[in-house]
Amino acid sequence: MFKTIEWTEDGVRMIDQTRLPTSEVYVTCRTYQEVAEAIRSMVIRGAPAIGVAAAMGVALGIKQSRAVSVEELRADFEKIAEMISKTRPTAVNLFWAVKRMRELFESSLNVAPGFSPAGAALKGGATEAEKIAAVKSRLIEEAQRVLAEDIAINEAMGRHGAALIPESATVLTHCNAGALATGGYGTALGVVRAAIAAGKKIDVLADETRPFLQGARLTAWELAKDQIPVTLITDNMAGHFMKLGEIQAVIVGADRIAANGDVANKIGTYTVAVLARENGIPFYVAAPLSTIDLSLSSGEQIPIEERSADEVTHWGGVQTAPADVPARHPAFDVTPHRYVTAIITERGVARAPYADSLKALFAS
Amino acid sequence: MFKTIEWTEDGVRMIDQTRLPTSEVYVTCRTYQEVAEAIRSMVIRGAPAIGVAAAMGVALGIKQSRAVSVEELRADFEKIAEMISKTRPTAVNLFWAVKRMRELFESSLNVAPGFSPAGAALKGGATEAEKIAAVKSRLIEEAQRVLAEDIAINEAMGRHGAALIPESATVLTHCNAGALATGGYGTALGVVRAAIAAGKKIDVLADETRPFLQGARLTAWELAKDQIPVTLITDNMAGHFMKLGEIQAVIVGADRIAANGDVANKIGTYTVAVLARENGIPFYVAAPLSTIDLSLSSGEQIPIEERSADEVTHWGGVQTAPADVPARHPAFDVTPHRYVTAIITERGVARAPYADSLKALFAS
Numbered sequence: 001m002f003k004t005i006e007w008t009e010d011g012v013r014m015i016d017q018t019r020l021p022t023s024e025v026y027v028t029c030r031t032y033q034e035v036a037e038a039i040r041s042m043v044i045r046g047a048p049a050i051g052v053a054a055a056m057g058v059a060l061g062i063k064q065s066r067a068v069s070v071e072e073l074r075a076d077f078e079k080i081a082e083m084i085s086k087t088r089p090t091a092v093n094l095f096w097a098v099k100r101m102r103e104l105f106e107s108s109l110n111v112a113p114g115f116s117p118a119g120a121a122l123k124g125g126a127t128e129a130e131k132i133a134a135v136k137s138r139l140i141e142e143a144q145r146v147l148a149e150d151i152a153i154n155e156a157m158g159r160h161g162a163a164l165i166p167e168s169a170t171v172l173t174h175c176n177a178g179a180l181a182t183g184g185y186g187t188a189l190g191v192v193r194a195a196i197a198a199g200k201k202i203d204v205l206a207d208e209t210r211p212f213l214q215g216a217r218l219t220a221w222e223l224a225k226d227q228i229p230v231t232l233i234t235d236n237m238a239g240h241f242m243k244l245g246e247i248q249a250v251i252v253g254a255d256r257i258a259a260n261g262d263v264a265n266k267i268g269t270y271t272v273a274v275l276a277r278e279n280g281i282p283f284y285v286a287a288p289l290s291t292i293d294l295s296l297s298s299g300e301q302i303p304i305e306e307r308s309a310d311e312v313t314h315w316g317g318v319q320t321a322p323a324d325v326p327a328r329h330p331a332f333d334v335t336p337h338r339y340v341t342a343i344i345t346e347r348g349v350a351r352a353p354y355a356d357s358l359k360a361l362f363a364s
Numbered sequence: 365m366f367k368t369i370e371w372t373e374d375g376v377r378m379i380d381q382t383r384l385p386t387s388e389v390y391v392t393c394r395t396y397q398e399v400a401e402a403i404r405s406m407v408i409r410g411a412p413a414i415g416v417a418a419a420m421g422v423a424l425g426i427k428q429s430r431a432v433s434v435e436e437l438r439a440d441f442e443k444i445a446e447m448i449s450k451t452r453p454t455a456v457n458l459f460w461a462v463k464r465m466r467e468l469f470e471s472s473l474n475v476a477p478g479f480s481p482a483g484a485a486l487k488g489g490a491t492e493a494e495k496i497a498a499v500k501s502r503l504i505e506e507a508q509r510v511l512a513e514d515i516a517i518n519e520a521m522g523r524h525g526a527a528l529i530p531e532s533a534t535v536l537t538h539c540n541a542g543a544l545a546t547g548g549y550g551t552a553l554g555v556v557r558a559a560i561a562a563g564k565k566i567d568v569l570a571d572e573t574r575p576f577l578q579g580a581r582l583t584a585w586e587l588a589k590d591q592i593p594v595t596l597i598t599d600n601m602a603g604h605f606m607k608l609g610e611i612q613a614v615i616v617g618a619d620r621i622a623a624n625g626d627v628a629n630k631i632g633t634y635t636v637a638v639l640a641r642e643n644g645i646p647f648y649v650a651a652p653l654s655t656i657d658l659s660l661s662s663g664e665q666i667p668i669e670e671r672s673a674d675e676v677t678h679w680g681g682v683q684t685a686p687a688d689v690p691a692r693h694p695a696f697d698v699t700p701h702r703y704v705t706a707i708i709t710e711r712g713v714a715r716a717p718y719a720d721s722l723k724a725l726f727a728s
Binding site for chain 2: 317
């Protein structure tokens with residue numbers, strides 16, 4: 001198999017997803033700015049993978065910081081965090097990862113003997129240099145732990161989700177919520193992998209997912225690489241095959257889930273959800289708890305990233321529309337919770353009413 | 365403006381729709397075989413335009429026939445008709461045009477003095493050569509009449525349809541049901557043109573329409589050329605904009621309509637119709653009576669053309685999916701009549717129950 005992202009001595013190494021499926025190329029981001037640019041330009045994408053990249057980007061920036069005091073290091077942290085946080089506004093995992101690293105930063109200062117709260121750490125037994133070294137080494141460890149946990153979370157999610165899939169089924173998926181979208185194994189495709197591991201006969205129908213073609217380029221590539229049967233369709237064909245009875249379940253990932261179960265995910269997800277309900281097909285969302293943002297009461301509060309119109313009017317350098325015609329490019333949409341059959345997490349499966357079931361998962 | 369298709373001394377001249385939007389190139393088909401190939405390879409496409417091309421292809425083949433007897437000419441007609449009819453199985457206008465030309469062929473033999481039924485025409489006052497000349501000239505005239513009528517039909521359809529559109533509206537359309545899909549003016553886009561001519565303020569949101577991108581390449585091109593405001597979106601964005609309340613009506617064309625009002629049209633139309641109903645937006649189909657096939661009781665009897673998977677996995681020579689991944693490519697889908705708010709024809713607007721209203725339009 002391949003590694004979506006890993007920490008190396010030289011920097012953060014990623015498979016370049018803009019080069020797939022025709023080239024399997026790896027790039028090493030040697031500065032946190034390069035990590036931010038890789039997230040922004042979608043060298044790495046997918047909410048959980050963005051979370052891992054953000055954690056590693058913060059760790060890399062802090063590792064390379066020349067700060068000589070904790071206060072300087074903290075200022076560097078905020079500068080790094082700000083740049084990383086601005087790359088993709090919809091993926092909550094970005095903010096989750098930065099927040100986790102910030103908490104670790106502060107708690108790492110506790111390694112000093114004689115630590116007490118409220119700035120007292122600066123006067124503790126450890127020297128500034130010792131504290132800085134401790135923060136650096138713990139953030140680097142933590143970034144790698146974020147990756148390892150992400151894979152373990154996906155495997156747990158797969159076990160919970162596999163039980164929902166029939167013994168023999170064609171499963172439709174949209175975008176890429178696979179190993180490439182995560183630290184590894186995948187969220188939606190993790191459920192597919194787990195169902196197959198449990199002996200079920202699963203075929204995947206993959207929406208190509210315009211405009212960025214994550215389905216054609218990434219989902220088709222990683223499933224073929226894993227020898228999981230996959231057939232590609234354009235986004236506008238899914239409804240036709242649902243109506244013909246050729247699809248038994250839909251599974252997608254999520255970029256952010258509100259407390260009421262509304263799901264922000266790749267543009268086109270709402271359409272798939274409406275079509276699934278219209279045709280009596282279950283619509284499942286597989287996402288780790290880090291994707292669920294209990295601070296938002298509904299999906300209407302989720303900011304929707306608007307990307308460049310060029311991604312709609314051009315294709316691999318080929319112009320597909322007249323030069324002077326404007327285009328819209330919302331990168332995500334929000335699927336209201338009433339279309340969601342269940343949300344699969346690493347702690348179990350939540351069903352409506354989500355305001356209760358999601359809160360219960362966090363408490364469990 | 366431009367001419368989608370016209371009869372010339374040298375053959376059938378068409379704008380090459382596979383070269384749009386970057387090049388405005390015209391090709392002249394000098395034999396009926398070239399006309400058939402142009403239909404098959406989508407140099408010309410759109411059900412009404414295919415009907416015009418089929419009529420002109422038959423006329424061209426008959427014009428060039430070396431038959432020296434009416435029987436030989438009839439045999440040539442059947443050979444031509446067979447090749448033309450096999451080009452695109454879903455567009456009923458193809459069969460309608462061939463049938464119309466066949467009827468004209470037979471009635472043209474009546475020019476002979478002393479004609480009586482059942483083969484007696486062969487013994488009439490006119491010589492075989494005179495009869496052949498009469499058939500040739502009348503088929504050539506008829507093909508041009510099919511074109512002129514198509515434009516007049518679209519203008520009538522526009523007048524009926526324009527009344528359905530609000531004074532100020534954003535109208536979503538799928539595929540290209542415009543001047544390029546017809547002899548001129550357009551079916552769905554004819555309604556838009558007529559609404560604008562009636563002083564209404566209309567913006568068009570155009571689905572790009574994968575895999576062949578008729579929306580991006582053709583609808584965007586012809587509307588921009590006509591200075592009608594158009595914004596391009598990918599197919600999977602339409603639902604998002606409907607949910608946001610940014611779309612007031614949907615208008616599409618049709619490739620074949622069954623007696624019960626089920627509509628076969630470009631793949632993705634069913635999805636748009638489901639989304640429109642879910643969001644309380646009217647979904648209109650604009651199509652001439654020649655598109656309505658009363659011999660089919662429902663859409664389930666409409667054959668759906670399956671085109672090459674390469675059109676899904678490649679674009680403009682660029683490979684977008686892994687080389688070994690299979691793809692599906694139904695070129696059309698069927699929208700059940702319950703999603704159709706109204707069918708706009710040249711004789712007026714039909715509403716449910718369509719089994720009655722469509723039949724009434726034919727009788728009117």
